[in-house]
Amino acid sequence: AQSVTQLGSHVSVSEGALVLLRCNYSSSVPPYLFWYVQYPNQGLQLLLKYTSAATLVKGINGFEAEFKKSETSFHLTKPSAHMSDAAEYFCAVSDLSGNQGGKLIFGQGTELSVKP
Amino acid sequence: SAVISQKPSRDICQRGTSLTIQCQVDSQVTMMFWYRQQPGQSLTLIATANQGSEATYESGFVIDKFPISRPNLTFSTLTVSNMSPEDSSIYLCSVAPPREAGRAFFGQGTRLTVV
Numbered sequence: 243a244q245s246v247t248q249l250g251s252h253v254s255v256s257e258g259a260l261v262l263l264r265c266n267y268s269s270s271v272p273p274y275l276f277w278y279v280q281y282p283n284q285g286l287q288l289l290l291k292y293t294s295a296a297t298l299v300k301g302i303n304g305f306e307a308e309f310k311k312s313e314t315s316f317h318l319t320k321p322s323a324h325m326s327d328a329a330e331y332f333c334a335v336s337d338l339s340g341n342q343g344g345k346l347i348f349g350q351g352t353e354l355s356v357k358p
Numbered sequence: 359s360a361v362i363s364q365k366p367s368r369d370i371c372q373r374g375t376s377l378t379i380q381c382q383v384d385s386q387v388t389m390m391f392w393y394r395q396q397p398g399q400s401l402t403l404i405a406t407a408n409q410g411s412e413a414t415y416e417s418g419f420v421i422d423k424f425p426i427s428r429p430n431l432t433f434s435t436l437t438v439s440n441m442s443p444e445d446s447s448i449y450l451c452s453v454a455p456p457r458e459a460g461r462a463f464f465g466q467g468t469r470l471t472v473v
Contacts, residue, residue, distance in 0.1 A: 274460035285450065285466040286401075293460065332400060336460035344389055344454020346462050348401045 244269045244335045248349035256357045261305075261320040263352045265333030268314065274336035275316045276346070277307055281329045289331075292316060303327070328356045360385055360453050364465030371441055371472050378437045379468045381451030386431035391452040391462070392424070401450065407434045441472045 249264040267273055277289040290301025297309045307318045316333060333349040361384040371377050381390060389408055393401040404424055405413040413426040427435045438445050451465040 276461065278464075283469075286464040288461060288463075291461055334462075336454075336462075344452070344460060344462055345391060345403060345406060346401075346452070347403075351400045 244273065244337055244347050246333050246335050246347055246349040248331075248333050248352050250352055251350060252353045252355070254355040254357060255323045257325055258322050261318070261323045261327065261354065263318040263331050263333075263354065265307075265316045265318065265349055266314050267316060267333075267335050269335060275307075275309065276334045276336070277301065277305070277316075277318050278332045278334060279329050280332065280351075286332070289318070323354075323356045325356050325358065328354055330354075359458070360387065360455050360463040362451055362453060362463055362465035364451050364468055366468055367466060368469040369471070371470065373442050373472055375441055376437055376439045377441065377470060378435050379449055379451070381434045381436070381465055383432045383453050385455065387453040387455055388431070389454065390428065390434045391454075392426065392434075392436045393450045393452060393464075395448040395450065395467070397446065404436070404449075438470065441470075443472045446470055446472045 245268045247266045275292040278286040279289050280286050289305050290299045292299050292309045300306045305320045307316050309316050331352050334346040337345040363382045365380045392404040394404050395401045403416050404419045405415045407413045407426045407428040409428045409431050425437045448467040448469050450467045452462045454462045
């Protein structure tokens, strides 16, 4: 069975600083991994996804994530934080067992705060 | 891609009543998923809804409390029955079109407050 663990329920950075949000996964099969962002009072928006192609994945808004099989990690980074990046970020793995493609297992979420 | 319309966007309900949430997709999909996001928490899958068969519920969720309908390939409803304040959550509908490699699309969610 797949699972996802996000390290740190809350991360605070200064504007212009590096953003690093950590995600580790457990999967018995090659995983599909995703990062979603949820702005206050809004739905979920896909930032980026890994589907067994390039290990370094670039997403929207300057975010990227690197799939490291040896570390079972899929950490999200952005070189320079912007105030508009303040939101909740969720790492998720797709449950591909049986015919349940599209069923996602989410991490606990990390709230990102950006200080001026 | 897929565009999902979810209604209502929010509601305040009395305990003991029921609320039905509607989810409409702009394309035909085999499976639709219903998630719950309790305040300050992550998303938890309630059930998977297949057209033409009964929904499959995750551990901790039962059909009597969360009955689901799936009358066709573009529409589903989730009912939250006999509500209590503990049911106050955001409920989200999701689909994963076959060509999207497992990527899920989400509706805007229904923010439910039970008083």
